[in-house]
Amino acid sequence: MTTTKKAPGAGPGRGGGAIDRWQAEADLLAEGRERLEQLCTTTRYRHLYPSGPNMALLFRAYQDLDRWRTVHRRDREDPSNRPRERRRFLRRLTALVREDALARDHRLLWHYPLPRPMPLRVSPPSLVLEALLAVDDDARSNVAAAVHGMPAKVNQDGETSGVDTAIGASRSVRAEGRTHRGLLQFREALINSALSHPDQIGRLHPQYLQFMASPQPTRRQHPIASMLLVKLPLQLLMILVLIFNIAYLGAYYFFNDERLGEFLTAKIGGLLDGELEIGRAHWTPMLIVDLLTGQPTALEAWDVSVYEPYKIDGQPKGRRTAYAEHVELDLVLHEIIPWNRLGVPKLVEIPWYLHFTEVRNRGELWVEVRAYQNQHRDGEWMLSLIDAFDTVDDLEGPAHLKKLSYRIDHGDLDGLALTLDLEERSGWATHIDFQDIEVTLDFEAWAPQDGRPETLPLAYSVDSHAGTGSFTIAPLHDGPMPIDEITRIELASGKRYHPLGDVWISGEAALAGSPSVFDGRLLDAFGSIGFDFRLATTDAGPLAETLFPAEPDDQGRMRSLFSGTGSPVSLEVMGPVDEVVLDIVGQGLTVDLFPEPAWALDDVDVAVSLVQDPLPDVWADLDHPANEVAEARAAGLVSLSADGEDERRDERWIFYLDTFRGSALDGSVRLHRRGRQDHVVLAEEGEPMLVSVYLDMIGVNLGQLTPDDPELSAMLTGETRGGLEIHQVIIDDEGLDRVEAELQRVAISRDHGPEDDNLPRNITASGEVIWDADDGLDLRGVRFGVDGGQLRISGGIDANFEQLDPTSASVRVDNGEAFLRAFGLPRWFDRLAIDFSLAGPIDNPRGAGSLSVAGAGTGALAVDDIQAASLRFERGTLSVRSPSVGMLGGHGPLAAEIGLLANGKPLED
Incomplete structure (x- = not known):
């Protein structure tokens, strides 16, 4: 800042040398004022000068320069001396700013009071008098008294500021306000006068300079920064910073990359039960700044490997559990420092974290976490990657302090x-x-x-x-x-x-x-x-x-139990792993449970639960491994393994059917009942598959049951409705082993009729049927009904269809004409009752029974009232004996023999 103000009193009559000298001094003060403002507004000092620079320092430095000139007899008019004087003036001004800053900081820290003005009993210099004239008239006397250290004068009302009355207090406040305003006016005027009259600055008493100072700060700020930047010598700080920078840059160039990787491997890996190997690690020069500011610092690492725990067990290094070829990390440094273990502080635990705010992969990266039993620690279960970071026993920290924790805020x-x-x-x-x-x-x-x-x-x-x-x-x-x-x-x-x-x-x-x-x-x-x-x-x-x-069946055809191409399915898995329950709902599935492919169910809508359970009660008498285990446990006969557990299982995977409907045998089937009574027990190796269901048949074609027998299939072809209650189906590796089924109101409508094969077109059936691969066919109360009559059969036949077990049959006909018409025969009788038992070889059975007939024959040959006639079948001939038969208008005994079989085959006529 350069002033262009003219010297006071300078005019045409004054010499040019005086003007040049005044201008040089004014320029020196202007440059000093500019330097003073720069110093007082720097980051180092500005908090100590909240109201602006301390102008008293400018004039004090000028007084010191004037004193130095006098002592050294410097010629003020010699221009060659001015550069040296300028440098000395500015250095002195800088030193005074530092001294004043220290004084101000001490006053804030120790609450020192400002110096009190001392009484001045000499005539003030002209600069002071000129400044007092700039003060308002109502405050001039009080300002003059304050500047010269004199007591305040009595006001116009004759009351001093110490009168303890309300009026006196009010006047005292007003007087203090006038004095404060006047002192500000005095300060500004004195500064301007001194800048205008450099040659008179040396006459100012230090007390006058004190009134040109800027106000003191009232609140202490930045104590640490003040200690470093204000109290310590700046040169010392710069030397320390230089030494630190040299050491820091040396560490950057010589303690980085491979050397740092080896150091971290040795120091960190040595703390862990596993092993952490770092081939190369790189840090940036911003690390120290990030540490001091608490910001994450950027790191890079190459060829990082983590090995499973092995040191506590004293074993050689084992398998790797993680590997990273190249990763970029942002690490929070101050959190990885174990402050509590270093003793700072001792009262509060500071978390110890390996904290990454960012992790970015730039190469191959794999992680394998496996659970395994460590036989060196009595079979303790371990997690490879987690337990690898456990510290070894001899390096454990204090028992009350937490170990190292880990955190990744975001990983890409x-x-x-x-x-x-x-x-x-x-x-x-x-x-x-x-x-x-x-x-x-x-x-x-x-x-x-x-x-x-x-x-x-x-x-x-x-x-x-x-x-x-x-x-x-x-x-x-x-x-x-x-x-x-x-x-x-x-x-x-x-x-x-x-x-x-x-x-x-x-x-x-x-x-x-x-x-x-x-x-x-x-x-x-x-x-x-x-x-x-x-x-x-x-x-x-x-x-x-x-x-x-x-899997291939007996004929090499690849078949699957369940298939569902294009079928929507929902699955719900609930419960612990050893008691898991799977609820499955599906549509459009194919279920192929039976040996014959033609028996598969298509377009199945199903809602089932898959559960591991003991066998249901319906299988309680079955010779099955699960039942053997359950019986042994019930009897207390438990077989324990080497680890003290019973490894035998009495549970099997079971499909419980809640909803089931689909297409089968050219018709459709659906569940008759609900509530998990219908089920399928899945087979394990060497065990049979078990099925128990109750189905309603709608339009089923029984001809599909025997696709390998065309003649039988043609005879059974038709439409069947009714219920099929399958109590048990056992399917082993060799095929169908056992079937227990009960026909419930089954109605069969065949495509063929009596004109085709002399068999009824419409048949009803009910009763229980059992097929066993060893015992053969067993019929229990099976009823077949046709128009006009019914047949009831109980008995069986062996598995090879060679030996007829004792079998009883009962025929009741109420309408003989309709009954015989169903078989394509003319009317022979009106009513018929036959009870008969057979047994023996299928080609030559033997049996006996009874016969009752009413309305047999027509015309003169009509036979009436055959009651309780005895029947006997032997050697292919049926013998009929009755003591009394009505015929040809009379009564008499009847004996007849009818040949039905010859050489084990039916006679053609």
Whole structure:
């Protein structure tokens, strides 16, 4: 700042030398004032000068310069001296600013009062008198008294400011206000006068300079910065900073990359039960700034490997559990410093965290977390990646302090290959190759004295929109099932309002080839896992092929129990892994449970539950391994394994049918009852499949039951309605082993009639039928009804259809004409009652019975009232004997023999 003000009193009559000298001094003061403003407004000092620079320092430095000139007899008019004087003046001004800043800081810290003016009893210099003239008339006397250290004068009313009355107090306040205003006017006027008259500055008493100072600060600010920037010498600070920078840059160039990787491997890896190997680590020069400011610092690492725990067990280094080729990290440095272990502070625990705000993958990256039993620790279950970061015993910190915790605020881990192998402990595993994945993680360690928490304090979330892989659920399927494409998947545990320990899953993916959406959770995923999971697909075919792969039958045909190409299916999995319940609802499925392909059910709508249960009561008498185990346990005969557990199982996977309807045998079938009474017990190796259902048949074609016998199939072809209560169906490796079924009001309408094969077109049937591969066919109260009569049969035949078991048959005909018409025969009788028993070889049975006939024959040969005639069948001949028969108008005995079989075959006539 340069003044162009003319020297007071200068005019045409004054010499040019005086004007030049005055201008030079004015320019020196202007430059000093500019330097003073710069110093007082710097970051170092500005908080000590809230109202502006201290102008008293400018004039004090000028007085010191004037004194130095006098002592050294410097010629003020010699221009050659001015550069040196300027430099001396500015250096002195800088030193005075520093001294004044220290004084101001001390006053704030120790509350020192300002110096009190001392009485001045000499005549004031002209500059002071000129400044007093600039003060308002009502305040001039008080200002003059204050400047010269004199007591305040009595006011015009004759009252001093000390009068203890309300009026006096009010006047005192007004007087103080006038004095303050006057002092401000005096300060401004004195500064301007001194700048205008440099030659008179040297005459000013230091007390006058004090009134030109700027107001003191009232609040202390930035104590640490004040100590470093104000109290300490700046040169010392610069030397220290220079030394630090040299050391810091040396560390950057010489303690980085491979050397840093080796150091971290030795120091951090040595603390862990596993092993952390870092091939190369790189940090940036901003690390110290980030440490001081608490900001994350950028790091890079190459060839990072984590090995499973082994040091506590004294074993050699084992398998890797994680590997990263190249990752970029943003690490919060001050959180990784173990403050409490260093003794700062001792009263409050400061969390010890390895905290990454950002993690970005730039190369190969895979993580394998597996659960396994450590035989060196009495079979303790361990998690490879988690337990690898446990510290070894001899390096344990204080028992009350938590171990190192881990946190990732955001991880962009594209290309991650993640394997979670908990099959050995929890029965499930998965492997996913993520293309696009974001993760967060928070693992809070525990203090040794608190012991390991029951629920692992591992919170995480995973979001991905692309990837492939596989998953394994041991109770459902042996081996992995493919995940062909992941459209979206979200996993969370301990985050997003989900509790710790449970894994919440939702997403869309092609599971085993079936496009699926899923949602639910794995309960206690790292312990005794349970399920609360739902899955739905619009095409269950590929998934069914995986769960129930096709196998060749006796004729080499590839067949699957269940198939569902294009069929929508929903699945709900509930309960712990050893008591899991699967509720399945599907439409349009194909169910192929029986040996004959023609018996398969198509277009099935089903709602079933798949449960591991003991065999239902209907199988209580079956010779089955599950029943043997249950009986042994009930009797207390328990066989324990080496680990003290009974490994034999009395439970099997059972399909309980709640809804079932579909197409079968050219018609349709549906469940007759509800409430889980109908079921299918799935076969394990070497065991039979068991079926018990009650079906309603609608339009079923019985001809499909015997596709290998065209003649029998043609005879049975037609439409059948009614109920089929299948109590038991046992299917073993060799085929159909046993069937227990009961016909409930079955109505058969055949396509053929009596004109085709002399058999009725319409037949009704009811009763119980049992087929056993060893014992053969057993009929229990089976009734066949046709028009005009019915037949009831109880008995059986052996499995080879060679020997007829004792079989009883009862025929009752009320309308002989209608009855015989059903068989394509003319009327022979009106009413008929036959009771007969047979046994023996099928080609030559023997039997006996009774016969009662009414209205037999016509015309003169009519036979009436044959009552209780005896029947006997032997050697293919039926013998009829009756003591009294009405015939030809009289009564008499009847004896007749009718040949039916010859050489084990029916006679042609």
